[in-house]
Amino acid sequence: MLFLQLIADGLVNGCAIGVVAITFTYVYTTTGVFHVSHAGVFTLGGYLAWYLSKEGIPFVLCVVLAMLICAAVGAAIEKGIYEKLLKRQATPLVQLIASLGLLAVLQNLVAILFTPNVLQFESIAWRMNVLHFGPIDLTIPQVLTVLTAFAAVYGLIYFSTKTNLGRRIRAVASNRTLAEITRLKPFEVYVYVMAISSALVVLPSVFIGLDQAMQPYSSVLVLLTAVIAVISGGLGSIRGAFSASLVMGIVQNAVLIVVPGRWSIALTFTLFIVFILFRPTGLFATKIRRAS
Amino acid sequence: MKLFSVAMAAALGILCHAIPSKAQEIVLGAVLPLTGPAAQIGLEEQQGVQFATDRINADGGIRGRKVKFIFEDSQGKPDQGVLAFNRLVDLHNTPSILTAYSSISLALAPLATRKKILVVNPAAQTNKLDDASPFLVNTIPLVRDEVEVMTKYAVAKLGKKAAILYENAAAGVDVRDDFKKAFEASGGTIVADEAIEFGSTNFRASLLKIAAAKPDFVFVGMTVGYPALADQVAQIPGFPIGVGTTFLRPIVGHPAAVGWFHSGIKSGMKPEDEAAFHKQFNVKEMTFFSREYANSAQIIFKLIDDLISKNKPLTGENLKAALFEIKTFESPTAKIVFNSNTAKREVEIFRATATGRELVQASVN
Secondary structure, eight states: OHHHHHHHHHHHHHHHHHHHHHHHHHHHHHHOOOOTTHHHHHHHHHHHHHHHHHTTOOHHHHHHHHHHHHHHHHHHHIIIIIHHHHHTTOOHHHHHHHHHHHHHHHHHHHHHHTOSSOBOOTTOGGGGOEEEETTEEEEHHHHHHHHHHHHHHHHHHHHHHHSHHHHHHHHHHHOHHHHHHTTOOHHHHHHHHHHHHHHHTHHHHHHHHHHSOBOTTTHHHHHHHHHHHHHHHOTTOHHHHHHHHHHHHHHHHHGGGTSOGGGHHHHHHHHHHHHHHHOTTOSSOOSOOOOO | OHHHHHHHHHHHHHHHHHHHHHHTSEEEEEEEOOSSTTHHHHHHHHHHHHHHHHHHHHTTSBTTBOEEEEEEEOTTOHHHHHHHHHHHHHHHOOSEEEOOSHHHHHHHHHHHHHHTOEEEESSOOOGGGGGSOTTEEESSOOHHHHHHHHHHHHHHHTOSEEEEEEESSHHHHHHHHHHHHHHHHTTOEEEEEEEEOTTOOOOHHHHHHHHHHOOSEEEEEOSSOHHHHHHHHHTSTTOOEEEEOGGGGGGTTSGGGTTOEEEEEOOOOOHHHHHHHHHHHOOSOOOHHHHHHHHHHHHHHHHHHHHHHTTOOOOHHHHHHHHHHHOEEEOSSOEEEOSSSBOBOEEEEEEEOSSSEEEEEEEEO
C-alpha cells in the first residue's frame, strides 16, 4: 500500500518535471540556448495564476491568462535578449550567463511584485480534495498534473509532426543555416518556440502550487532535475525527456522504501551518473540534432 | 571675489558644523534573510528591529545620539551572510550586528572573533552557537534546552514510540540529535527518521513513511514550510500528533494541527507597544520573531547607553564587557540573564486548539 502510494506520488512528480523537461529540450534543440531562465518563467506562471485567482477570476481563466502572459514573456526574452546576442555572435557560454542573470531578475521580480513568502492558492477550496483510486489517494491537483502533462507531451509531439509550423520548427532545429537559405525565418521560429514552451511550463507550476505551495526560489531544483532528465532521455527527444522524468520521479520516491528521505536525491543522481556512463546518448536516440 | 571667499568660508563652516552632528549617529547592523525561503521570518525580524529603533529615536536617541540600523540581506545563505557582515564592518564600522539563522550565525562566528564585533543572536538555536565565538551571544535558549523540556513531557503524556521529521540544516539536525538522545535515554524508540530539504514544500513521501511506521507522535524540527506541511498532513488519515519547539508555532491554527504540542520560550510585550507595532506595520500580530528582535535591539541600546555614560568607546569588546557586567536584562518581553554566552529563559509547553493554543505546562530552563 505504502509502496504503491509512493510510486503514484513519484509518477505525479515525474509528470510535473516532465513538462519542464520537454519544454526545455524544445527550446534547447531549436535555438541552441541553454535556457536556465525557463525556471524563472516557471515561477512567474505560478505566481500570475495565484494573483489572478486571488482577484476572483475563475481558475481555468487564470491558468489560460498566465499561459498567455508567460508566452509573451518567453517571446520577449527571445526577441530582446537571445536574438540580439546571437546576431552579435555571442558564444553559448555568454548566452548561458545572460540566461542565468535573467533567472535571478525574474525570481527577484516575482518576490518584489508578489511576495518572497511561501504562497498557497487559498481561494481554491477544491485543491485539498482527495480522489481514491483503490489503495491510492491523489489530490485533484495531482490528477490534473498527470492529465495536463500527458496532454502537453502528446500535444507537442502532434504539433511538431503534423502541423506546418511544427515541421518548420523541426527544419530550423535540424539546420539553421539551411533554414535561413530556404527562407524559413529561424529567428521568427525561435520566438514561436519560446512562446510555446513558456506557455506550457505554466501548467506544472500552477498545479504544484495548487497541490503544495510556491515560493520564488524553488524552481531551480525543478529545472536541474528536468535538465538531468533531458540528458538521460537523449538530447532533443521529447519522448525521451518525458520518459526519463517519469523514471526519475518514480525512482526518487520508490527508493524511500529502503533508504531514509535524505538519501533519495543523492541515490537518484548516483543512478543517473551510472546510467549515463553506460549510455552517454541517453535513453532515446536523437532524431533532431542542431547542426552547430 | 572677496564676497565669494566669505561665502565659501561660511559654507565650509556650516559643513564642518554638520559633520560632528552626523558623526553622533550610532550605526548598527543586522544580517537577516530578507529574500529567499526564510524571507517571511526575516521581514518579521526586520520589523522588530525597526520598531525598537524608531521608538528610541522618538525618545531622543541614546543620550541624544540617534540610532540607525543598516539591514543586509543574507538570503538565508551563509556565504551571503559573510559578505553582508564584511560590508557592515568594513564600510560602516558597526560595533554590533544582529544575526539570524543557525548556519549563517555559525559562519559569522569566526569573523566576530577576528574582528571583535559583538554578534547578537535572538532566534537561531543550533547548539553549536553556545561556544561558536566569545563575541557571539544568544538571547534565547538553544535547541537542547527546549527539546529537553518537550521530550520529558512527550514521554510522560504521549508514549514511547516516536518518529522524527526534520529540516536538513543546522537547527533541524540538532533537533533530531537532541531529541533522539533524550528520548532513547528515557527508554523511547525511534521508529522513523525522515529529513526534508530546507525550503522544500513537498513532504508527502516522508509523511507517508512516518504514518506507516505508526508512532505515538512525531517530533518536528522545521523552520519554514508549515502551511504546506499542514495541508499534506490533513490528506493522510490517522497521521500521528506532532510535537516540536518554538519553530512549530506557525502551524497552530490549522485544523490538521489541533492537539499538537510545541514548546515556547516565554516572551511578551506591553499591550500598548503591541498596538503601536500593529499601527506602524499594519500586521495582525507582533510575532515571536518581531518581539525577540525588538528586545535584542533594546539590549544593544542599553549596552551602548552604559558605554556612553562611562565615556568608553563603542567597540565590540566594550559592548561584550558591558553585557556581562550588566548581566540581567529585564523587559516586558523577558527577563534575560547572561551567565554564559547563552541566555537563561523560561520554556513553556502549549497545545494547539481549534481556535489557537493553550498553555499546558510552564517550566524554568
